[in-house]
Amino acid sequence: MSGNATYRLSNTTILAACAVEAPIVATSAAFDERLAETYRRVGTRPGLLVRLAGVQERRWWPEDVTFADAAAMAGAKALAEAGIRPEQVGVVINTSVCRSHLEPSVAVAVHHQLGLPTNCLNFDVANACLGFVNAIQLAGTLIDSGQLDYALIVDAEGSRQIHELTLDRLSSPTATAAEFKEQFASLTIGSGSAAFVLGRADRHPEGHRVIGGASRTGSEHHDLCVGSLDMMRTDSKKLFDHGIALAVATWEDAKDEFDWDGAVDWFIAHQTSTVHLRAMAKAVGVSSAHFPTTVEKYGNMGPAAVPFTLAHHADRMRAGDRIVLIGIGSGLNTSFAEIVW
Secondary structure, eight states: OOGGGEEEOSSEEEEEEEEEEOSEEEEHHHHHHHTHHHHHHHTOOSOHIIIIIOOOEEEEOOTTOOHHHHHHHHHHHHHHHHTOOGGGOOEEEEOOSOOSSSSSOHHHHHHHHTTOOTTSEEEEOOBTBTHHHHHHHHHHHHHHTTSOSEEEEEEEEOOHHHHHHHHHHHTSTTOOHHHHHHHGGGGGBOOEEEEEEEEETTTOTTSEEEEEEEEEEOGGGTTSEEEOSSOEEEOHHHHHHHHHHHHHHHHHHHTTTTTOTTTOSEEEEOOSOHHHHHHHHHHHTOOGGGSOOOHHHHOBOGGGHHHHHHHHTGGGOOTTOEEEEEEEETTTEEEEEEEEO
């Protein structure tokens, strides 16, 4: 690998990794009830969401909670846990797929809600399910260069709208088997928010060092999953196959350079399905026990999945553990990032 395919950071550490659960539970059993007649008509048995994706339930935000509200909740929690005051933050990066409008950025509303200073940069990074891992690289580069001392990365996803609209469409007596197949993945999506606070390692030896990472793209597959808040159309089989292939190619290129082969304690991967996670574990030559999961109870939370899962399982990590974050996003793009806990 060459050029900007890999990067290394020398002075960036994670001071806090926090998750916020959306409070309303939406079960796959309830979705099955809504789709019972469609299942019968297209020749499919109930329980498909659990059998194919492992998703037993997912969460919704209350209707009066905006994406910016949810992101700010996670950001406030992370700042408090890190012991960093709002006026110390040099940049806030929002990486959410979900947004209520095209402009202004979600980050600017999060900036306002958290009372961040006027000299704190704020912007969105949108890259499907990969945005949070990309933001770690961007924020770390700013910290390593000495341009700022602390960075806040936030992400909030909400699936209520797309679920309700998709269930309405697929429960219609005119819904076809083809429509069911291409919209099925929409029902695996979940809601939740997460945030990291990053700082300078030379000032915070207690933090979790960000070592660096590697990225690759397979942009010829950019049309396999195309979505909005109203509808997502996915070729699930091709997305799975090409996404795994791209991630494996990235792993093969990077494992020697970063000495990852046989030396990684935990893999925190984007949570699309339990089948996907088992396939990734097999591809990198480890047992599934090295891949902590949240997808069964929280669904696929897009770019929030990696930080949410890390925060959710942080009590299992021990000082010195090597952790590789794996992001795979529609596009296709993939990025790996290493943290030493």
